[in-house]
Every structure is written in C-alpha cells, then in structure tokens.
Amino acid sequence: MNDTVKLTIPPLDHPLAGQKMTGAQMVVQAIADEGVSAIFGYSGGAVLPCYDAVFLYNEEQARQGRRQLPLIVPANEQAAGFMAAGYSRSTGQVGVALVTSGPGATNMVTPVRDCTADSIPMVVICGQVPRAAIGTDAFQEAPIASVMGAVAKHVFLVTDPEKLEGTIRAAFELARTGRPGPVVVDIPKDVQNWEGVYQGRGVSASIGVYQRRTRELAARKLSQAQLDSFFAMLGKAKRPLIYAGGGVIHAGASPELRDFADMFGIPVVTTLMGIGAVDTFAPLSLRMLGMHGAAFANYAVEDCDFLITLGARFDDRVAGSPAKFAPRARAIAQFDIDAAEINKVKQVAWHHIGDLKDALRSLVAQGRRLPQKPDLSAWHAELGALKRDYPMNFDRNSTLVQPYYVIEEINRITRGEAIISTGVGQHQMWAAQYFDFREPRQWLTSGSMGTMGFGLPAALGAQVANPERLVIDIDGDASIRMNMGEMETATTYNLPVKICVLNNIGDGMVRQWQKLFFGGRMASTDKSLHTKDFVKAAQADGFRYAQRLSSNADVTRVVSEWLAFNGPAFLEVMIDPDAGVYPMVPPGQGYDAMITGDFIAARKAAAVGKPSMSEMF
Ligand SMILES: Cc1ncc(C[n+]2csc(CCOP(=O)(O)OP(=O)(O)O)c2C)c(N)n1
Ligand SMILES: [Mg+2]
Numbered sequence: 314m315n316d317t318v319k320l321t322i323p324p325l326d327h328p329l330a331g332q333k334m335t336g337a338q339m340v341v342q343a344i345a346d347e348g349v350s351a352i353f354g355y356s357g358g359a360v361l362p363c364y365d366a367v368f369l370y371n372e373e374q375a376r377q378g379r380r381q382l383p384l385i386v387p388a389n390e391q392a393a394g395f396m397a398a399g400y401s402r403s404t405g406q407v408g409v410a411l412v413t414s415g416p417g418a419t420n421m422v423t424p425v426r427d428c429t430a431d432s433i434p435m436v437v438i439c440g441q442v443p444r445a446a447i448g449t450d451a452f453q454e455a456p457i458a459s460v461m462g463a464v465a466k467h468v469f470l471v472t473d474p475e476k477l478e479g480t481i482r483a484a485f486e487l488a489r490t491g492r493p494g495p496v497v498v499d500i501p502k503d504v505q506n507w508e509g510v511y512q513g514r515g516v517s518a519s520i521g522v523y524q525r526r527t528r529e530l531a532a533r534k535l536s537q538a539q540l541d542s543f544f545a546m547l548g549k550a551k552r553p554l555i556y557a558g559g560g561v562i563h564a565g566a567s568p569e570l571r572d573f574a575d576m577f578g579i580p581v582v583t584t585l586m587g588i589g590a591v592d593t594f595a596p597l598s599l600r601m602l603g604m605h606g607a608a609f610a611n612y613a614v615e616d617c618d619f620l621i622t623l624g625a626r627f628d629d630r631v632a633g634s635p636a637k638f639a640p641r642a643r644a645i646a647q648f649d650i651d652a653a654e655i656n657k658v659k660q661v662a663w664h665h666i667g668d669l670k671d672a673l674r675s676l677v678a679q680g681r682r683l684p685q686k687p688d689l690s691a692w693h694a695e696l697g698a699l700k701r702d703y704p705m706n707f708d709r710n711s712t713l714v715q716p717y718y719v720i721e722e723i724n725r726i727t728r729g730e731a732i733i734s735t736g737v738g739q740h741q742m743w744a745a746q747y748f749d750f751r752e753p754r755q756w757l758t759s760g761s762m763g764t765m766g767f768g769l770p771a772a773l774g775a776q777v778a779n780p781e782r783l784v785i786d787i788d789g790d791a792s793i794r795m796n797m798g799e800m801e802t803a804t805t806y807n808l809p810v811k812i813c814v815l816n817n818i819g820d821g822m823v824r825q826w827q828k829l830f831f832g833g834r835m836a837s838t839d840k841s842l843h844t845k846d847f848v849k850a851a852q853a854d855g856f857r858y859a860q861r862l863s864s865n866a867d868v869t870r871v872v873s874e875w876l877a878f879n880g881p882a883f884l885e886v887m888i889d890p891d892a893g894v895y896p897m898v899p900p901g902q903g904y905d906a907m908i909t910g911d912f913i914a915a916r917k918a919a920a921v922g923k924p925s926m927s928e929m930f
Contacts, residue, residue, distance in 0.1 A: 327513020336477050337362035337505040340438060341370045341382070343481035346513070349409050351383045351400065351777045353393040357413025359453060360440030362505035364411070385777055385806060388798025390417050392770035394424025395796070397435050399774025402757045403732055405565065407434045407488045408774065414440045415453030418499070419460065423764060426464040428495040430761030431586060432563050434488035435495040436481075437465075443503040444472060457499045466494030469517075474507035479517035486516060491527040492651045493563055530650065533667035535675040542663060544679060546644045550619035552692045553579050556602065556631075559586030559760065560624015560649060560669060562753040567591070569673035570623060576680045578689050580696055582610045584625050586760040589750040594729060599696065603631040604898045605742040608703035608913055611896065611904045613696060614639050622647040624669055627658035628761070629900070635659045637903025648672055705746055706912040713889035714865055716740065716815045720747040722872045723785065723813070731783040732757065732775050736768040736792025738822035740815040742894045744787040766795030769812065773799060776808040783811070783876070790816040790847070790885075797850065803881040804855035811876055812851075812883045817890040818843055825893055830924060851883035858882035900924050 329342060340363055344352065356364045364384075371381040387393045390412045397408030412421055418439040428435045442451040458470040467487050469480050477500065484496040516524075535543075547553060561570050561583075567590045574581050574597050581591045582602040591598045599610040606614075614620075620642045625631070626649070632638035635658050639645065644662040647655055648669055655664045665672055680686070707717040720743055723731075729749030734757040735741040741758055750756050757775055759767040772786035786793075793814055803810055824838045851859035858878040862871045862885065875884045895910030901924050909915040 329511050330513035332511050334511045336474050336507045337366035339478045339511055340481055341366040343478055345382055347485050352409040352411050353385045353396040354411030355390050357417050359414035359502045387802050390420035391423055392796050392799045394421045395767050395770035396774030398428055398433050399757055399771030400778040401433050403754050403775035404778045407436055407485055410437045412439055415455045418457045419455050425495045427759050427762040427764050432493050434493035436484045436488050437497045439499045441499045441501045444501045461497040465497045468497045470499045471504050474504045476517055479515045483517040483520045531668050535672050540679045546619055552617045553619040554613055554617035555579050555581040555621045556625050557581055557587040557590045557623045558584040558625025561587055561590040564669040566670040566673055567753045569670050572677050573673050577686055588756040589753040592751050593749045601745055605894050608896050608909050609699040611907055612699050615904050618643050620645045626654045633901045634903045703914050716743050716888045716892050717747050719886050722868050724748050731785050734768045734772040734786045736788040737763045737765045738789040739894045740787055740789045765792040769796050769799045772810045773808050776810050785811045788814050790814055791820050800854040809880050814885045815888050816885050817888050847885040856883045861885045863887040
C-alpha cells in the first residue's frame with residue numbers, strides 16, 4: 314500500500330509536477346525545492362545515481378541561467394557532516410550531506426550524533442546497496458538504519474520507491490521542526506534508479522503522528538494561570554537571573570529574549586550553546602556560566618533567588634552537582650520544546666513546554682500590562698561589583714605568548730562580528746570566554762559531544778553559507794589534525810576562512826585534567842606528535858598565507874595581516890604550553906568549588922572536594 318499523502322488537488326503547482334524522473338532526480342529536485350543552497354558529500358558506487366542527478370540538475374539550471382546547487386567534496390565524509398552542520402548552525406537552515414553506503418555512511422555517524430546532541434537540523438542522504446542485496450553482506454553494505462537509528466533524530470530506509478519523494482520532504486520537516494535534529498535517509502541504489510512521476514508536494518504519511526504532535530506543541534500558548542504564577546514568582550524575586558541555552562537560538566527567540574530581559578532588567582547567563590543569544594557587549598550580559606564560566610556569571614548563579622531557564626538542560630558542564638546548582642534560588646522556572654527535559658536533572662517549580670519565541674512574546678505582553686516592575690537596582694549594583702572585582706584575566710606580563718591575548722587581539726579587530734568555529738579543548742573554552750558575539754549563530758562549537766575535528770569543516774560549511782562573512786576557525790593542534798585533510802578543501806574551493814591554531818604542543822585540556830586530578834601523570838599526553846610542521850602542511854595544501862607566530866611583539870601586526878588576507882589564511886601561534894583554562898568548577902561539584910587560578914580574583918577560597926573517579930570525564 315502506498316502511504317504517501319493522497320493529494321486532493323492534482324499536483325500541478327510545481328512546475329515539474331507530472332514529469333517523469335528517476336528516483337535520484339527526485340531526491341535532488343526535492344532537496345532543491347527546500348531552498349538548500351549547497352550540499353556536502355563524497356561519492357561512491359551506491360550513491361552514483363544521485364551524484365549524476367546533481368550533475369544533470371546543475372547542467373539544466375545553467376542552461377536556463379538559474380542558480381545551481383554546488384556540491385562541496387571534503388576529504389572525509391565526517392567533514393561533510395560537519396560542513397553541513399556549520400552551514401546549519403550559522404544560518405538556521407537544514408544542512409544536507411550526501412554520501413555513499415558502507416564506509417561513507419559510517420563515517421557520518423559522529424557528525425549525526427553531534428547534531429542530535431546539539432539539536433542541529435541536518436538531512437543525510439546515504440546510498441545503500443540494492444534492495445535485493447540488503448542483508449547479504451554485499452560490497453559496501455552496512456546496517457545504516459540500525460547504526461544511525463541509535464544516534465539520529467530519525468532514520469528512513471526507503472524500500473518503496475513511490476514513497477521516496479515524500480520521504481525526502483518528511484526528512485526536512487522532521488529535521489527542522491520541534492526539537493531540531495539530524496534525519497538520515499538510506500536509499501537503495503535500485504530505488505535511486507527507478508523511474509516514476511514527480512509530484513512536487515506531499516509528505517510521507519509515516520510522520521503523521523509526529524506532525525500532529527509538533528503542531529499541537531507549536532500551538533501551545535502560555536495560559537493566563539501560568540502567566541500569573543510566573544509573574545508572582547518574578548514579583549517576589551530580588552535577584553532573578555535568566556539561564557539561556559541553545560534552545561533560544563534554535564527557536565529564533567533571541568530578539569524576544571532581549572526584549573524580555575530589557576523590559577525587566579533581568580541579567581542573562583548563557584550556556585556554551587547559548588552564546589550569542591544576547592549581545593555580549595550588553596550591560597545585562599553576564600556571559601557564560603558553568604565549568605569554565607566567568608567567575609561573575611557563576612557567582613550570579615550562586616546568588617540568584619529566581620532562575621529562569623530558557624532552552625537549557627542543566628547538563629553536567631553547567632550543573633555538575635544538580636543539588637548544589639543555584640543553591641539560593643527559591644524557585645526555578647523552565648521553558649523547553651522537549652517535555653523530556655523538564656525535571657530531567659533538576660526539579661523545577663514551574664515549567665512550560667512549547668515554542669519559546671511565542672512564550673517570551675506572551676511574557677512581554679503580560680509584562681506591559683503590569684502596573685509596576687520589580688525594583689532590581691540592588692541586584693544590578695551587586696552584579697556591577699561582581700563584574701568589576703572578578704573579571705576574566707591572565708598573566709599579562711608573561712614573555713610566552715598567552716592564548717587569551719591572541720584572542721583579545723583578534724576580538725579587538727573583529728568587534729564581535731565574525732563567525733567563530735572551534736575544535737575541542739582549552740582553545741575552545743578560551744574562545745568562548747574571550748570573544749564577543751553580537752548575534753546568534755556566530756558561535757559554532759561542538760557542545761554536547763565535544764568532537765575534536767569539528768572546527769575546520771564547520772568553518773568551511775559556514776563560509777559556503779555566508780560567502781560575505783568573516784569566518785574564523787580557532788583550533789587546537791590536536792583537534793585540527795583530526796580533520797587535517799580539509800585544509801585542502803579550503804584551498805580547492807577557495808573558501809577564505811581564517812584558521813588559527815593555538816599550538817600548545819599537545820592535548821592541553823587533557824593535560825590540565827591530569828595536572829589537577831591525576832597527580833600530574835601525563836599518560837599518553839607526553840607522547841603527542843611534536844614533529845608536525847603546520848606551516849609547511851598548509852603551504853603543501855595550497856595556502857598562500859601560512860605563518861607561524863611565536864613572539865608577543867608580533868601578535869598585533871601578524872593577526873591583522875592574517876585577518877586581512879584575501880583568501881584562505883593559516884596562522885599557527887606557539888602559545889604558552891602551560892596556559893590553563895580558568896575559572897574551573899571541578900567535575901561533579903558545586904560552584905563553591907570554583908578554582909579561579911592565579912589571575913582571576915575569587916570571592917572566597919574554593920571548597921574543592923576530591924572528584925570521584927566516576928565523575929572523571
Ligand atoms: C574525537 C575526540 N577524541 C578525544 C577527545 C578528548 N579530548 C578532549 S580535549 C582533547 C585535547 C584537545 O587538544 P587540542 O585540540 O590541541 O586542544 P587544546 O586543549 O590543546 O587547546 C582531547 C583528546 C575529544 N573531545 N574528541
Ligand atoms: Mg593543543
């Protein structure tokens with residue numbers, strides 16, 4: 314039985330409706346219909362019909378003088394996934410990756426899990442062996458439906474070619490609606506080669522239940538009773554604080570968050586994923602909270618008496634000890650699109666499940682009707698003092714190049730306007746701490762998964778999506794090596810990304826944990842490869858700008874010439890290998906255990922307990 318939605322009107326709206334096409338051509342046409350401006354992927358036997366269809370599509374578009382669908386080819390499929398994620402994170406649009414069966418598809422597992430964990434919409438199309446060969450251990454066969462089923466938001470294996478077209482549209486809808494995430498569509502080669510009639514509309518009916526649920530969710534309004542109880546809590550609060558996560562950005566609710574915070578003068582801390590939800594220059598911004606949050610942000614969390622949680626999930630890098638998190642909050646309110654997040658880690662007094670943009674609009678509308686707003690001047694004075702007394706800082710007199718100084722210099726020139734991607738490790742945290750961000754979607758980082766190798770391909774994807782913007786990858790020497798093949802992708806496509814490797818000769822973040830919690834035993838981290846010449850590697854990959862920076866005196870000059878270079882540019886900075894990430898709340902502990910290091914003042918001595926071994930991750 315065909316479960317594609319039966320159309321009541323003959324499908325003539327689409328200019329190609331009624332036209333005969335192969336399955337592969339339908340896939341490409343349906344992707345183009347979604348408004349996608351580029352796809353990322355690597356070819357192979359089982360996906361060749363789709364690659365051919367991209368070629369034919371572009372040939373026809375060129376003939377008609379219309380926009381083509383560029384296909385960017387990485388060195389490794391994992392990078393295609395991160396490019397699609399960079400495209401998506403920087404625009405809010407669904408990123409698309411197109412890969413072959415077997416190894417092509419299994420190389421996509423990490424980016425798919427990465428996207429699920431950070432709620433990033435992506436559609437991955439995988440070729441599969443022909444239907445008749447499935448289950449025979451055919452050449453380049455892998456059980457993608459079961460492998461990806463464990464990590465994706467949803468997986469389709471298309472066995473009925475009649476459902477192919479509607480399934481592609483369903484994949485996009487699933488990816489971008491509700492809590493966004495990656496959707497994998499596994500398409501056997503014979504289904505790609507099948508010929509049928511293009512409809513130009515209709516979504517596979519298999520998502521009918523999901524559609525009903527998301528429509529219900531989207532329509533959920535804050536009730537008057539909810540508004541009243543929320544404002545009763547806010548009215549009693551002397552020290553309210555907004556804790557904003559990635560959900561604010563995914564919901565496109567940053568303008569509404571800013572309106573709400575400004576209306577009441579409520580300060581905002583953001584998670585790593587929430588960076589950019591508020592302008593970091595804004596007086597109400599307290600920057601990032603958590604394990605490596607600013608001291609003043611974490612003190613605000615310690616002191617607040619009402620915590621308003623927006624699209625954030627109390628993860629262990631924020632609430633290492635849920636019981637000790639926000640210990641003086643008399644109430645916590647939580648807004649989320651995903652019911653599973655409510656009371657998952659931390660019990661809350663009040664919650665709302667629904668669209669955040671809409672909920673914040675209701676709060677602002679209700680706020681306008683309030684006869685008077687709470688007086689928060691004492692709280693503002695306290696926060697002003699916290700910002701003044703416990704600012705981010707580092708050893709400004711060191712003769713070794715300090716990574717924070719390099720970032721401050723880049724930030725001085727870019728003024729919070731660049732798109733920044735990162736690898737994972739100390740450099741990622743320094744970038745989160747020391748860069749400014751005016752808007753959402755300028756900060757691209759692998760938050761929940763913490764996947765080394767993310768930075769360079771994510772920057773490339775963001776540059777494809779935003780050709781006019783300045784895109785900078787702040788990377789680690791070990792992280793960039795994980796996807797070093799993509800250096801050549803930058804030059805092949807002449808994507809003018811600016812790459813900065815903060816080279817501390819090794820896995821700095823791992824060394825920091827070994828120093829703090831493993832008695833300084835540098836297991837494996839003393840064996841890091843020290844022989845790589847990054848500048849020569851960049852030159853070998855066709856970089857016309859590739860420099861090594863190793864002295865403080867040269868930082869300002871070299872950073873500005875690197876940023877001004879017209880084309881892809883590579884900068885390696887030899888930084889102090891002992892530079893640490895501070896503040897640091899040790900794993901599993903409350904913010905009272907925050908260590909601020911030698912250069913950031915602390916309100917009181919840290920009550921550091923010994924982390925238990927099970928918290929050692
Ligand atoms: C794929 C992957 N493998 C291992 C890790 C564990 N890990 C986290 S940070 C880190 C070291 C990163 O080193 P580098 O990229 O040089 O950054 P640094 O901390 O030195 O700035 C490691 C190994 C990871 N996050 N991702
Ligand atoms: Mg390093």
